[in-house]
Amino acid sequence: MPDTVIPHEQALHHALQFSDWAAIRYSSETATHRAVRNDKPESNESSLEEGAMCEVLVDGHFGYAATADLSLSGLQRAFDRAITTTRATSQHKVHSFTPGQRPRTTGVYRSARRRDLDALSVVEITDCLMAASRAMSLSDRLVNRSARAMLVQTQIDYFSSNGSETRQSFDMLDITLAATAAEGLESQTRSWSRTGQFGSEAFDRAAFRENAERVAREALDLLAADNCPSGHMDLVLMPDQMMLQIHESIGHPLELDRILGDERNYAGWSFVKQEDFGRLQYGSSLMNVAFDPGRAHELASYDFDDGGNRATREMLIENGVLRRGLGSLESQVRSGLPGVANFRSASWNRAPIDRMANINLEPGTSSLDELIAQVEHGVLMRTNRSWSIDDYRNKFQFGCEHGQLIENGVLGKLVRNPNYRGVTVDFWNRLAGVGSAAETHGTSFCGKGEPSQIIRVGHASPPCLFRDVDVFGGQS
Amino acid sequence: MSAAVLQEDFINRLREHFDVLSAYVLAQLNAGEELTINVAAEESLFVRFNSNRVRQNTDVEQIGISLRLQSNRRTVEKSRSLGGNMDADRLALMHLLAQCRDEVAVLPLDPNQVPIENNGTSSEEFRGALLAAQDVVAAVVAPAAGCDLAGLYASGIVIRGNCNSKGQRHWFATETFFLDYSIYKGPQAAKGCYAGARWSAVEWASNLARTRTLLALLAKPQQDVKPGAYRTYLAPRAFSDLLGMLGWGALSASAWKQGRSPFKKLAENEARLSPLLSIDENFALGLTPRFNDLGEVSATRLPLIEKGELKTLLVSSRTAKEYGLMANGASEGEGPRAMDVRAGTLAEQDVLQALGTGLYLSNLHYLNWSDPVSARVTGMTRYACFWVEEGEIVGPIRDLRWDESLYSALGSKLMALTSHAEIDPAVDTYYRRALGGSRTPGALIDDFSFTL
């Protein structure tokens, strides 16, 4: 284990004089954003967020104070603030917790990588982005050619008064290439992204160039394409849209803190009720969904959550039946329902809440060609561009960058502005085919919580076929 | 020591810390180097409520500082959190400056770089009278006894500071709170927000009473409204939700030039909005500093849309440099910071009569562009929303999805704006407590399209 950078033992000792249990979560995150647009540097920025969240249990209530002053006196002051406030608020707590919600855990996690991300030089990164921007330069109509990379290195160390000591180190990469083609009042954007836990080996120059050229060509093609037709038809969703479909209509409604009402005033409640677990036919029997924190390179892999709970793979939905929710030990004890290790925070200055991590749709047996061959009249959609769903996670409407018609089992012409809408459980029960080849995607920007937090999530999925969905196009 | 003295301490301590640190770093600059320094700090208490009880409480003290170094026609920006100890912070900033220099030496030329200038000096401090941390919960929950209340109380000091190597210097500190909440009767809910600089038990009680009145209306029989086009009243908060989309690329000059603005037709005089609609950036609302991250100071009032015609997009100086436009003090994101929508003539007591038969919407939820070229937006209804017949509220609706072009909703379909407008303070708390907000009237819109 690397050396401790903060005096956690003395600080915990101080806190225990006035609390029943205490912990410190130290985190340090360096995020570097580099962007090139139209062959010129757009931004070169980096940030370092370093601080500690001091957590106490007082009279059955967990409370928090965050500080970036990592000296012993700084940590002691933060603990004093946490204890004073928590003692007052504990008289009105939602639940009486115990140290049982903070099990003793020790261990080390290091995200899968061959070389650390900071082995990449500024020049190497800039050259890759510049080459991608230039590779998109196929026409004057490509008014915006953008290449961005975010490189993140995070260290999270957790120490508790009941002996937990975990250290986790993450290297993460988020690359996006986007080309916008415009003519007259019309414009179309096509993008490619790669997001996950990677080292510098994933900064692959050839992939930048190839995908840059492809998205530029496809943006121009979309500019000339017809609008997506409207009507009820079969729908094949590729993994880079399945990701969003899983995120919004499986991940969020299964969060136990939403079901318990914590999130009602912000992101919303859930149509899922406590009595639905073990009973609700969420989707067709082809639907199997896992919480999988152990998948190498997926964005939200980890060994321990921010309450020191060891993370393991769990099935959320099996053969279409709802089995388990996304709830931490606190939500589990409040609801009496099974959950997962997903008590996660955005940074040192936010308390953990129930979050998604990696939520994956398990592969089936069909090749993509076999899925398409089953469609008489339909559309295949790629790459999310628009997302909206109600606060109970029922009525959604999603849009994609790229559509292709399917007629009599054959993939046909390109269409633009493809959208579809539906209601969650009805939609997942229309699942009629699951591909065998999963792709892993993710996003660094899932928002939730009061105070609000963004969190990283991963979603692996194969392409999937849904029957008789309400599809429509744009107005222009 | 009283809480008030501690709170005053944070502003004074930060101001002195920023002065000393920035002077120190600026003194280290070499010939040909120019630097902009920004600080964002806060001392905040967050208390989250569920069932009129406390779910979580978090105290946060944070200082973030950023250095933007411009040298040899290259630009680099680096930021970090600071612990507040002078010696350690000085070292941290010297290290940050060294990193900036290393990068500037190897980055490509930045042809859109905006030269650093002295845009003047300003200082504003707004002191409040906030509840002490240990008194918050009792003050919130007592009048709400018997209510199923969920929401967030946030309070404390928020600071923004800026200076640069040309002698520019800006300072803004404010001490505020908000209680963003909703109350429930089973699945039915009504939303409210109580915000200000001085907590008043009387104001909180009357704010809650108004929301309770709305919740009581939800007890009427639920109405099953089919998708279709209905005359619709958007209460000020709902209209503010809809107009929030203008901050998502629509009014941004760079988005327009990059083919991404849903208001391209408006910007190119191919479309216009309703003559009833006039929108300003209005910093006289006092919700946010007039200076941006470059220290440029916006006009106190900047007309954006006048009687349906676009007066100007929001143009940052970097966009101005790239595309040969005139900058107007916009931030780099080119979104409105203090949007003020001019009120209309429809009196509050006449709203239901003017609506006749249709939908009364208190809040909207989860908006997104569904067809950007047509400025079409989709979203949901949320909280207290009603079916109205012949000027009478019949009962609450089940949430509906809508999908409507802003060219229609803010254009030919816009029938009236109300004479009363409400301030919707920013309650965003991602990364840090946000400043800003908007002021909007209610809007009566014909044939608003509901799809699911």
Ligand SMILES: [Zn+2]
């Ligand atoms: Zn999300």
